[in-house]
Amino acid sequence: MTGTRSRRLALGISLLVALAALGLLASGLLGRNIVYYWTPTQLLDAGDQAQGARIRLGGRVAMGSIAFDEATAELRFRLHDDSREVSVRAVGTPPEMFREGIGAVVEGTLARDGVFEARRLLVKHDNRYRAPVEGRHSGDPFESVEDL
Amino acid sequence: MIPTAGNVLLFAAMVATGVLAAAGWVAGHRRSPGAADLARQAAWIAAILLSGATLLMEIALLGRDFSVSYVAQVGSRATPVWVTIASLWSSLDGSLLFWVFILGLWTASLARATRRADPDLAGWSLATMAGVQFFFLWLVLAAGRPFVRMDVIPPDGPGPNPLLQNHVLMAIHPPTLYIGFVGMAAPFSMAVASLLSGRLEADWLRTLRNHSLVVWGFLTIGILLGGWWSYEVLGWGGYWAWDPVENASLLPWLTLTAFFHALLLTERRGQFPGWTLTLVLVSFLLTLLGTFMTRSGVFNSVHSFTQSPIGPVFLAFIALVLLGVAFLLSARLGALERTGAPFTPISREGTFLLHNLVFLVFCCTVLLGTLYPLLNQALTGDQVSVGEPYFEAMGRPLALALVLLMGLGPALPWGRTPPGSLGRRLALPAVAGLLPGLVVIVVSGGTWLPLTVGLAAFSVAVSVQELAAPVRARMRASRRGLADGIATLAGLPRRVGAHVAHVGVAVMAVAIAASSSLEVQDEVTLSPEESVSWQGYTLTYLGEDVAQEGFRVAQRAWFAVRRGERDLGRLAPAMHHYARASQPIGTPAVRSTLGEDLYLSLLRIDPESKAAALRVYREPGVAWLWIGGALVALGGFVAAWPRRRRREVTP
Numbered sequence: 001m002t003g004t005r006s007r008r009l010a011l012g013i014s015l016l017v018a019l020a021a022l023g024l025l026a027s028g029l030l031g032r033n034i035v036y037y038w039t040p041t042q043l044l045d046a047g048d049q050a051q052g053a054r055i056r057l058g059g060r061v062a063m064g065s066i067a068f069d070e071a072t073a074e075l076r077f078r079l080h081d082d083s084r085e086v087s088v089r090a091v092g093t094p095p096e097m098f099r100e101g102i103g104a105v106v107e108g109t110l111a112r113d114g115v116f117e118a119r120r121l122l123v124k125h126d127n128r129y130r131a132p133v134e135g136r137h138s139g140d141p142f143e144s145v146e147d148l
Numbered sequence: 149m150i151p152t153a154g155n156v157l158l159f160a161a162m163v164a165t166g167v168l169a170a171a172g173w174v175a176g177h178r179r180s181p182g183a184a185d186l187a188r189q190a191a192w193i194a195a196i197l198l199s200g201a202t203l204l205m206e207i208a209l210l211g212r213d214f215s216v217s218y219v220a221q222v223g224s225r226a227t228p229v230w231v232t233i234a235s236l237w238s239s240l241d242g243s244l245l246f247w248v249f250i251l252g253l254w255t256a257s258l259a260r261a262t263r264r265a266d267p268d269l270a271g272w273s274l275a276t277m278a279g280v281q282f283f284f285l286w287l288v289l290a291a292g293r294p295f296v297r298m299d300v301i302p303p304d305g306p307g308p309n310p311l312l313q314n315h316v317l318m319a320i321h322p323p324t325l326y327i328g329f330v331g332m333a334a335p336f337s338m339a340v341a342s343l344l345s346g347r348l349e350a351d352w353l354r355t356l357r358n359h360s361l362v363v364w365g366f367l368t369i370g371i372l373l374g375g376w377w378s379y380e381v382l383g384w385g386g387y388w389a390w391d392p393v394e395n396a397s398l399l400p401w402l403t404l405t406a407f408f409h410a411l412l413l414t415e416r417r418g419q420f421p422g423w424t425l426t427l428v429l430v431s432f433l434l435t436l437l438g439t440f441m442t443r444s445g446v447f448n449s450v451h452s453f454t455q456s457p458i459g460p461v462f463l464a465f466i467a468l469v470l471l472g473v474a475f476l477l478s479a480r481l482g483a484l485e486r487t488g489a490p491f492t493p494i495s496r497e498g499t500f501l502l503h504n505l506v507f508l509v510f511c512c513t514v515l516l517g518t519l520y521p522l523l524n525q526a527l528t529g530d531q532v533s534v535g536e537p538y539f540e541a542m543g544r545p546l547a548l549a550l551v552l553l554m555g556l557g558p559a560l561p562w563g564r565t566p567p568g569s570l571g572r573r574l575a576l577p578a579v580a581g582l583l584p585g586l587v588v589i590v591v592s593g594g595t596w597l598p599l600t601v602g603l604a605a606f607s608v609a610v611s612v613q614e615l616a617a618p619v620r621a622r623m624r625a626s627r628r629g630l631a632d633g634i635a636t637l638a639g640l641p642r643r644v645g646a647h648v649a650h651v652g653v654a655v656m657a658v659a660i661a662a663s664s665s666l667e668v669q670d671e672v673t674l675s676p677e678e679s680v681s682w683q684g685y686t687l688t689y690l691g692e693d694v695a696q697e698g699f700r701v702a703q704r705a706w707f708a709v710r711r712g713e714r715d716l717g718r719l720a721p722a723m724h725h726y727a728r729a730s731q732p733i734g735t736p737a738v739r740s741t742l743g744e745d746l747y748l749s750l751l752r753i754d755p756e757s758k759a760a761a762l763r764v765y766r767e768p769g770v771a772w773l774w775i776g777g778a779l780v781a782l783g784g785f786v787a788a789w790p791r792r793r794r795r796e797v798t799p
Contacts, residue, residue: 011493019509026513026542030520033538037531054535073671092671093761096723096752097731 035107040079040086043110050110057086057116058105066100068093079104079116090118150208150216154295157201161252162285164194168255169278175271176344184267187274191259194281198252202236205245205294209235214305217296218242224307226699226727231308234319237326238308240443240458244292246323248284250330255281258334261355269352272341280333283465291458310726310733313699317377325370325397329435331363332400335407336432339425343476346483348414348421357411358788360428361645364404365784371397372777383736383749385669385765387773390539395518396438399511403431406507409500409557416562417497419488422481423504429473434511436466441518492564499557506549513542540664544596548603551657554650555581555607558614577613581606592666600661604654611647611654618643641789649783655776662769671751673761683766685746686710690718692753692760701725703732705750705760709739721750721762744768 035054043050043057059079066077075090088106098104098121106118168190175183208216209223209232222235222242237243255277262270288294312318338356342348374397375387388394407427413419440462492498517534524532559573585602592598618640623633637644672680674689690706704720719737726733736749747765754761 015505022509022513026516026538029538029541030517030534033535035533035535037533056533070673093673093751096734096750102731 039081040084041081043086043116044084051112052109054107055109055116056105056107056122057088057118058103059086061098061100061102061104063100066094066098075121079106086116087114088116088118090121092121094121150204150213151295151297154201154204154208154216155289157197157204158285158289158295161194161197161201161248162282162289164190164197165278165281165285168194169275169282172271172273172275172278175267176275176341177268177271179266179268180271181267184262184270184274187271187278188259188262191255191274191277195252195256198249201295202245202249205236205242206233209233212305214303215298215301216294217298218245218294220298220302220305222308223305224699225304227307227313228699230316230319231313231699234312234322235308237322238312238318241288241292241294243322243326243443244284244288245294247326247330248281248288250323250326251277251281251284251333254331254334258337258359261359265352265355266345266347268345269338269341269347272344273337276337276340277333280337287458287461291461306728307699307726310700310724310729311381313726314724314733314735315377315381317373317380321370321373321377324366324373328363328365328367328370329397329400329438331359331366332404332432332435335360335363335404335428339428340476342425343480343483346480348425348484350415353411353415356428357408357415358790360404360407361784361788364401364408365781365788367397367401367404368777368781368784371401372774372781376774379770380738381735383734383763385667385736385747385749385763385767387770390514390517390534390536392518393438393442395514396434396441399438399514399518400431400434402507402511402514403427403434406504406511407431410504413497413500417489419491419497420501421484422477425484426477427504429477433466433470433473436462436469440466489563494560494565494570496557496560496562499553499560503550503553503557506546506553510543510546510550513546514539517542547657548596548599551600551603551607551654554653555603555610558647558650559610577606577609580609594665597661597665600657604658608651608654611650615644615647639791641791642787645783645785645787645789647783648786649780652776652779652781652783655772655779657776659769659772659776663767663773666768668766669763671761671763673759675757675759682764684711685716687748687764689760692758699726702735703753705753705762707737707748709746716746719746719748721748723750723753740771742771745770 033054035056037056037058038046038050040057040059043055057079059081062078062080062085066075068075073091073093075092075094076088078085078087080086089111090106090108105122106116107120107122108116108118111117168187171183171187171190174180175187205216205218207213208219210229212219212223212225214220214223218239218241222239223232227235235242237246255274258273258277262273307313335356338352338359342352342356371394374394378389378394379385379387404427407424410420410424410427414421414424440459443458443462517538521531521533524530555577556574559577560570581602581604584605585598588594588598588601615637618636619630619633622636623630626632668683670682672682672687674680674687676689676691679686679688686709688708688710690708692703692705695702695704702722702724704722707719707721709716709719716739719739721737722735723732724735734750736747738748739746745765745767747767749763749765751761751763753759
């Protein structure tokens with residue numbers, strides 16, 4: 001009997017250790033893979049902390065700010081919210097829906113020069129899809145984005 | 149006319165469901181066969197009434213009756229028939245109606261399955277089902293309200309969300325997933341009945357298993373079709389993004405899969421009956437959580453098309469069910485009799501238990517990653533999401549462990565493994581796994597791909613060995629050749645089903661590993677008539693055209709595809725413009741072969757130069773994902789196939 005009992009104890013303890021290790025691994029991975037959803041104001045308030053962190057920056061594309069260099073495929077524009085503005089740099093052809101004034105979300109991080117380096121560009125997909133009303137505020141800049 | 153009739157039908161269904169609940173309760177409590185019969189009749193009547201209400205809504209949609217509020221909300225005169233039919237589940241109010249309709253059908257199916265069951269089991273399970281049905285009916289009538297008469301009848305409606313109109317899979321994927329999701333209520337009710345009556349006989353377990361297998365088969369197909377839709381419509385070259393809504397469908401699939409394996413322990417060895425039932429109860433809770441996640445709008449997701457105020461009510465319902473389940477388990481678990489055989493670790497049951505554990509850890513991992521943003525927002529107020537690398541890093545080793553156990557389990561015997569027999573059982577599969585693994589190391593390198601290929605080949609070899617064993621035994625006994633040997637497999641649907649599903653999982657694992665580690669993507673811009681060589685293909689941009697497709701305008705970019713000297717035809721990725729959508733919807737074009745897919749996704753066509761910018765993907769092995777998935781679901785259905793009842797042999 002003692003044989004089986006001690007074997008069970010050993011089995012139980014090794015299971016617990018394995019689960020604890022998995023839990024640690026999971027929490028470590030979680031910590032490293034968090035993507036922050038920020039507005040330009042939050043990004044600028046965070047300052048240096050924003051450098052290197054994975055961030056989804058959501059805002060509106062500023063009027064007259066889109067510049068696309070066909071030779072280098074570099075896309076530059078500015079995203080703004082109610083009060084502040086951030087310059088964004090991305091590589092790649094802007095998608096058809098990408099225009100001035102639309103809601104957009106970029107994923108990437110803040111570079112040292114204060115420009116946001118976007119790896120991914122997502123255009124806000126208008127879920128309710130009525131004709132866009134100029135100046136209409138959407139509550140949540142991250143609501144219904146489509147990956148492109 | 150239709151609004152009134154629809155509401156009358158729904159109210160009548162609610163009354164029938166009330167009768168069902170009461171009669172089921174009496175049948176369960178007093179073991180009354182009469183009450184059980186009444187419950188069964190009520191279940192059928194409710195199912196017919198719900199079918200009537202759903203049919204009425206389809207008639208209203210097809211007849212463009214904009215006096216019905218739901219038709220005014222999602223109907224349109226421009227949509228083709230299939231979009232019009234699929235509009236039923238394109239928005240919250242209609243999808244709730246569709247939901248409760250399927251639930252009604254499952255309740256009727258349960259009523260049919262419990263014809264011969266004892267009145268207490270039949271009664272308790274039907275009463276539980278009625279409780280769930282009552283809640284959803286109440287949601288339809290109180291929150292969904294699809295049949296409201298419009299005061300001002302609009303001349304036309306907006307049609308469903310363009311993303312849902314963009315591919316015909318939207319007509320198939322939601323119903324299949326719903327059948328699986330909603331159907332989970334049936335196994336749940338049966339497990340509750342077992343706990344309440346303290347009984348878990350072989351017959352009841354068989355009914356429970358067969359219902360669960362059908363639910364699982366539909367769930368499998370539904371999840372796959374969702375991935376396929378994502379692949380064919382969203383244009384990012386992938387099929388799974390660890391999106392909350394995708395995870396919501398995966399979670400109950402994981403626990404239900406674990407359940408089938410636990411069930412074998414209970415059926416064959418009488419072990420862990422409580423654990424087996426717990427897995428069913430948890431699976432149902434996870435479908436409720438999944439429904440909440442897709443329908444409440446609290447998650448940012450590409451698949452979530454409805455945002456609604458039903459969140460809090462739903463959360464309360466989940467809490468209620470959770471409390472009920474916890475109470476039932478603590479109060480009634482002791483009532484289940486245990487006649488379990490002693491447990492031995494190095495055996496089939498040992499691997500099954502380990503496998504259950506890995507499934508559970510997998511489930512917790514996905515759940516943690518899915519709910520973390522919500523918890524974080526509640527605690528700190530920050531909006532965050534959990535990136536795919538978390539899921540990939542956690543999921544890959546766990547999935548591989550499962551593939552390994554999938555091979556190891558069936559290779560071991562029940563009970564004690566005779567010393568020395570392990571080598572004989574595993575030698576052939578081990579060789580079968582090592583060889584392809586080594587070949588892949590040489591050809592493509594990497595860690596995950598060769599490991600996946602090796603383990604998958606190992607488990608396929610075990611499955612083949614397990615299916616060959618009865619064939620060989622039969623041939624040796626009857627001496628009538630291979631055909632007769634193979635015919636014996638017809639009498640072993642569970643074994644055949646299990647191994648077909650296992651082979652399917654192995655195929656899927658390889659397809660996922662290949663497509664994720666060998667994918668190549670690029671961005672190219674071509675002027676008309678210009679060609680580009682890419683990954684062995686030659687793409688020539690022929691020019692653009694614009695096609696009127698009735699409900700939409702397709703702006704297509706035509707490409708001639710060649711490989712060496714061989715003409716592979718044309719591909720036309722497009723931008724679809726819907727009349728009421730402010731933005732066009734990109735629609736990729738895919739050339740799919742067994743080896744690899746060529747996937748073109750149009751980014752934009754320059755209005756002046758007509759130059760087309762597109763993203764090109766080479767996706768190896770994706771076709772095998774769908775093939776493997778089809779095998780998995782097929783395995784489930786084969787295993788659920790009723791064995792012919794042997795006539796009682798009376799000497």
